[in-house]
Amino acid sequence: MKGKLWKFGTREVVYAAIGAALYAVLAIATNFLQIPSAGNVSFRPAVAIPMFFGVAFGPIVGFISGFLGNIISDQISGYGFWFWWDLGNGIMGLIPGLMAYSFTSFKAQATIIKAEILIIIGVLVGMAVASISEMWVSGADMKTVIAGNFIPSVIPNLINGLVLVPLLMIAYDAVISRSGR
Amino acid sequence: MLTTWRYRPHRSLMERFDPRARWIFSFAFLFSATMFWDARFLAFFFTIAFVWYFSARTRWQETKHGWRLVFFLLGMMIVINTLITGGGAGGVVPPGGKLVWTEGLRLPLGIIWHFGLTYERIWFALCQLLRILGISAVFLVIPYTMDPRVYGITFRRLGLPDKLAYSMELAFRYVPTLGRDFNTTFDAQRARGYELERMGGGIIKQIVRVAPLVIPVTMNSILTGEDVTNAMDLRCFGQQPRTWLYELKYQPRDIALIVFSVAMLITSLLLTVYPFHFGKFWAPEFLLALGG
Numbered sequence: 001m002k003g004k005l006w007k008f009g010t011r012e013v014v015y016a017a018i019g020a021a022l023y024a025v026l027a028i029a030t031n032f033l034q035i036p037s038a039g040n041v042s043f044r045p046a047v048a049i050p051m052f053f054g055v056a057f058g059p060i061v062g063f064i065s066g067f068l069g070n071i072i073s074d075q076i077s078g079y080g081f082w083f084w085w086d087l088g089n090g091i092m093g094l095i096p097g098l099m100a101y102s103f104t105s106f107k108a109q110a111t112i113i114k115a116e117i118l119i120i121i122g123v124l125v126g127m128a129v130a131s132i133s134e135m136w137v138s139g140a141d142m143k144t145v146i147a148g149n150f151i152p153s154v155i156p157n158l159i160n161g162l163v164l165v166p167l168l169m170i171a172y173d174a175v176i177s178r179s180g181r
Numbered sequence: 182m183l184t185t186w187r188y189r190p191h192r193s194l195m196e197r198f199d200p201r202a203r204w205i206f207s208f209a210f211l212f213s214a215t216m217f218w219d220a221r222f223l224a225f226f227f228t229i230a231f232v233w234y235f236s237a238r239t240r241w242q243e244t245k246h247g248w249r250l251v252f253f254l255l256g257m258m259i260v261i262n263t264l265i266t267g268g269g270a271g272g273v274v275p276p277g278g279k280l281v282w283t284e285g286l287r288l289p290l291g292i293i294w295h296f297g298l299t300y301e302r303i304w305f306a307l308c309q310l311l312r313i314l315g316i317s318a319v320f321l322v323i324p325y326t327m328d329p330r331v332y333g334i335t336f337r338r339l340g341l342p343d344k345l346a347y348s349m350e351l352a353f354r355y356v357p358t359l360g361r362d363f364n365t366t367f368d369a370q371r372a373r374g375y376e377l378e379r380m381g382g383g384i385i386k387q388i389v390r391v392a393p394l395v396i397p398v399t400m401n402s403i404l405t406g407e408d409v410t411n412a413m414d415l416r417c418f419g420q421q422p423r424t425w426l427y428e429l430k431y432q433p434r435d436i437a438l439i440v441f442s443v444a445m446l447i448t449s450l451l452l453t454v455y456p457f458h459f460g461k462f463w464a465p466e467f468l469l470a471l472g473g
Contacts, residue, residue: 022402
């Protein structure tokens with residue numbers, strides 16, 4: 001199982017690419033979503049994609065989906081290249097990916113709970129890495145980074161991940177049983 | 182709805198450089214600039230960054246979206262955190278310093294606000310401005326000036342494994358296809374009465390309402406992925422080093438840029454360590470004299 005978890009064969013190459021492209025497309029498509037009463041903060045339901053791809057296809061696929069997907073989405077939106085935020089998005093996909101291949105049913109309650117726990121850890125670690133980089137790049141202190149970067153990025157990503165990933169897992173379970181793949 | 186690349190050929194000086202040399206320069210710049218809080222050095226990096234930026238010949242209309250984000254973050258970081266609360270200066274600016282309003286700031290109705298803004302913090306705000314704008318200028322211009330078709334080969338030639346570089350290449354090529362799939366699904370859902378544009382309610386309700394779009398597009402692309410994987414396996418993907426459609430070749434100007442980048446990084450590193458210790462926060466005497 002361990003060998004399979006970190007394998008990067010043809011299947012992983014393809015799903016990493018699809019995950020990254022999906023993340024980028026959905027991030028741009030849902031840019032209009034706003035947090036009520038918080039004018040400038042846009043919601044990104046697409047963050048659920050690297051998390052789900054991690055759970056379904058392993059940590060490397062999850063990482064590339066998040067890392068590369070964020071790069072492509074910023075490419076298309078014209079936000080430039082922000083390495084540490086790309087890395088943070090990658091980690092959000094990598095950590096849920098650690099549970100891949102360790103279960104048989106995507107819709108089992110235990111699987112979903114395990115995925116939710118790893119999503120929480122992934123979001124906290126990923127956004128912490130990205131936010132702390134601001135201390136090094138911009139000279140902000142810890143309080144600033146927590147209030148200005150960490151909390152505003154953690155809350156929406158957590159909500160999106162916790163709501164959408166289980167829905168994707170249940171749908172994927174149905175696809176697997178229907179298609180026999 | 183979607184998805185167009187920001188890249189348009191500008192026939193600029195920047196675009197003549199090999200993408201590998203440009204990435205090496207960008208990262209060398211990032212690591213060098215972040216070693217300094219001394220405005221004299223930061224002014225040097227700022228100048229290099231904007232010479233580089235203007236060599237791209239991008240128009241304001243193109244880049245304004247990205248710059249707005251940078252200025253928003255700068256405003257938060259500098260005005261609120263460094264100037265008003267002093268948080269941003271923590272750990273870099275020595276404690277204490279010369280107060281700008283020694284007897285407090287007089288507000289209307291006779292209120293006196295003991296606002297602890299120091300001249301050092303104002304100078305630190307300038308340093309932040311130079312550093313963040315410089316780094317932003319170097320990285321913000323990348324999407325507008327680098328052809329997405331060369332990302333795969335660029336990172337392969339920079340040393341990334343073949344499969345990883347190919348995954349990157351494939352992702353860029355998938356974007357228009359998935360954009361089209363998204364549009365088809367969106368139209369199909371709209372025909373069933375789904376209205377994405379008029380979404381009220383709480384945030385969780387909004388996310389759940391996005392599901393009828395996200396789930397079919399994701400599941401459809403996963404099924405397509407199985408077919409692509411099979412097709413690639415049948416063609417023995419990954420058995421031998423692959424060839425690439427575009428090839429990159431260093432020109433003398435690329436070598437010059439790489440040499441400059443490496444020299445900049447090594448010099449920065451040497452200047453900040455023993456015995457020089459340059460790069461720490463520094464404020465000019467004239468500014469400190471203003472405080473009396």
